[in-house]
Amino acid sequence: MKLRLYNTLIRKKEEFRSLKKNKVGLYCCGPTVYNRAHIGNLRAYIFEDVLRRVLEMNAYEVKHVMNITDVGHLASDADEGEDKMILGAKREGKTVWEIAKFYEEEFNKDIKSLNIKPPTISCRVTEHIKEIIETIKKIEKNGYTYESDGNIYFDISKFKHYYNLSGHKPNDEETEARVDEDSAKRNKSDFVLWFTKSKFGNQDMQWDSPWGRGFPGWHVECSAMSIKYLGEQFDIHCGGIDHVNIHHTNEIAQSEASTGKHSWVKYWLHNEFLVMDKGKMAKSAGEFLTLTNLEKKGYNPLVYRYFCLGAHYRQQLKFSWEGLDGALNTYNRCKEKIIELKEKNEQFKETEYQEEKTEEYMASFTNAINDDLNTPQALAVMWSVLRDEEIDTREKLALLYRFDDFLGLGFRSYFRDKVDVPKEVKKIMAQREDARMHKDWQKADKLRDRISEAGFMVIDTDDGPKIEKGE
């Protein structure tokens, strides 16, 4: 099956055709580095990584660009609220520059431990102020801006395709409800391109511009940097579904207003939220979970990756500890089976496989991922292969490695740890088994926590529990 992707712009799946032969330009909205990424944000980067891998499996060379928002921005998607970076700096008694540098590094660590391929180009906003100013100058020259109360605004009434991506109508309640009143605006959805009148007196990050000393609005960085690295038209733009109504809508307006060309981006892909019992997980909503929180509780970050792959990216994924434990058990069973295969094939070299059945499995896997990245289906095919006792074990391993080029679960690096288990831990293991026999799950969980506190990890396999050194 040829690659088909769901394009938000036309609200259906369509066959993917790149603008240039065998090459894809991919832009993904990156993090605002004023705090750690929460696991809901990280779901978006896992989805984008999976997208990149499916393109690569379809023999495209992908140029993947992501911005790092290291300037201060406002606390909501609209141009309102408090500045996020200043809030972070106040909270930690650091300068905004230190905050940005620290959290960018933390973000890169998270990405690495989730086995997400680093973008071809990561671009910091503070290093692209010149390009941002040039973009605003072009938008201004083409007649889409006005100055009001010291700031430069984009006039959405001048841009006739403004509601194409969101599918909303002007004055639609859903859009307008998210934009707060600002008496300086001509239209409610107008937005700032350049601030000279900061609400924050001691704003550290400011630059000279034709409109006065100040700093860019949030949306314009993505237009300026994507065009710089990917050209005036490129293939795919991604982000969380929360970006559709405002951020991505504004990006399109700015980009097309600056270049004068329609169809800036051909395919728009959006991932759904990770939801908690209480609703969407968001940094601005206060409490949130980070990858470090999960690691502290003994979960390998790849277990979280596995958990995300278990749901289609366009479906909301409900986070619960029980759900994560389910992913942990399945991930560990899969890991165990791969280690067993490796042990049976110590001299294994990755070569082409011969059997017809292996080809059939590869075709089912490709069909699943080419159907708008159907990761749950791809995992189901992987499990059929793991359970199939009829295929040659060498072919099986070769096939699973091919699958992992897409899944990114790190099959090639699985090895059995040689572990000396202290007596005390063995005793807790036995108690846990006893609790499980009596279906006392709460007690069993507590005992597992004690085992992980001691630096070990229990893996429940088909042949009973096994123990490994903790991750």
Ligand SMILES: [Zn+2]
């Ligand atoms: Zn963006």
